[in-house]
Amino acid sequence: MRSVGKSKSLWSLIMVILALTLLLSACGGDAKGGEESAEQEKKIRVGIVNWTDSIAMTNIVKVVLEEELGYTVETTYADIAVIFSSIAQKDYDLYVDAWLPVTHKTYMEEYGEDLEKISKTFEGARIGLVVPEYVGIDSITELNANREKFDGEIIGIDTGAGIMKTTNKAIEEYGLDFDLKASSGPVMTATLKGAIEENQWVVVTGWKPHWKFARWDLKFLEDPKKIYGEVENTWAVAHTNFREEFPEVTEFLENFMLTDQQLGTVMGMMNDSDKEAYEVAKEWVHNHPDAVQEWVP
Numbered sequence: 001m002r003s004v005g006k007s008k009s010l011w012s013l014i015m016v017i018l019a020l021t022l023l024l025s026a027c028g029g030d031a032k033g034g035e036e037s038a039e040q041e042k043k044i045r046v047g048i049v050n051w052t053d054s055i056a057m058t059n060i061v062k063v064v065l066e067e068e069l070g071y072t073v074e075t076t077y078a079d080i081a082v083i084f085s086s087i088a089q090k091d092y093d094l095y096v097d098a099w100l101p102v103t104h105k106t107y108m109e110e111y112g113e114d115l116e117k118i119s120k121t122f123e124g125a126r127i128g129l130v131v132p133e134y135v136g137i138d139s140i141t142e143l144n145a146n147r148e149k150f151d152g153e154i155i156g157i158d159t160g161a162g163i164m165k166t167t168n169k170a171i172e173e174y175g176l177d178f179d180l181k182a183s184s185g186p187v188m189t190a191t192l193k194g195a196i197e198e199n200q201w202v203v204v205t206g207w208k209p210h211w212k213f214a215r216w217d218l219k220f221l222e223d224p225k226k227i228y229g230e231v232e233n234t235w236a237v238a239h240t241n242f243r244e245e246f247p248e249v250t251e252f253l254e255n256f257m258l259t260d261q262q263l264g265t266v267m268g269m270m271n272d273s274d275k276e277a278y279e280v281a282k283e284w285v286h287n288h289p290d291a292v293q294e295w296v297p
Contacts, residue, residue: 043072044249047083047092053209054097056266057121057234057258059281061096064256067285068296069248081107088114090239093246096121096253098237102229108237116243118236119254122209122263126220127163128228129154129170130206132196133217140174140221147177149201154180155191156205163205163228170227180205192216209234211271214264251297262291 044065048058058075065071076092086092088111098104108115129140137146156164159182167180183191188204189212195202196216203221212218236253243250270280285292
């Protein structure tokens with residue numbers, strides 16, 4: 001009888017050990033699953049276009065999200081149309097350089113039900129004709145009267161660029177007796193630099209945000225016919241579940257906005273550096289803790 005009792009006791013002990021093992025395994029599984037879920041929640045996918053302002057802005061956001069909020073930020077370069085459609089399909093979570101209300105209006109209309117504007121990231125985005133601040137005219141309408149001072153030339157960029165097509169239209173609409181000289185972005189800024197160093201009059205095709213505005217005192221010529229369109233802002237655009245899925249990032253974006261000087265400086269640093277854009281953005285962020293403190297919840 002005692003051996004039977006011992007067997008029962010041993011069997012009971014084994015069952016208790018098995019039950020505890022299963023319980024601990026279940027708890028461990030939950031913990032592991034919780035860790036995996038937390039890791040998944042801390043990952044955010046951001047689209048990026050190969051434009052200097054998009055590269056600069058996106059990398060600043062990436063640095064702050066990774067270093068201050070503990071996110072893993074996956075950036076993917078793509079055409080602007082692909083980015084909007086991918087966000088609508090939730091393949092990407094976010095894009096921080098949507099030009100609105102004009103430039104990217106068609107994409108917002110096409111995917112509007114699946115997209116949401118989160119917050120402005122930059123104010124005063126525009127294109128047009130740009131001159132140094134010391135040039136004594138303020139409007140496109142004054143160009144012809146000062147043709148000789150500009151050598152009858154508008155310094156442009158690549159032939160196929162949208163701003164070149166718009167400038168050809170401006171020449172026609174304003175009846176400008178000027179030749180539009182095709183070049184490239186670097187040639188345009190080099191020509192601008194040389195003229196400023198000699199205090200000469202020069203007019204170039206320009207757009208903001210661009211690092212040249214942080215480096216030199218420049219101004220857009222007034223465009224009364226609105227050939228170059230209205231002043232725009234850039235926005236952070238996300239899919240419709242973004243606010244719910246990323247409340248902390250949403251709060252950050254609602255605080256985040258780059259000034260003309262800030263964005264222009266970072267773009268200029270990237271233009272002058274051989275480092276990767278992310279490393280340049282990290283350097284700028286580390287040197288501007290006050291700005292980061294204003295942005296981070």
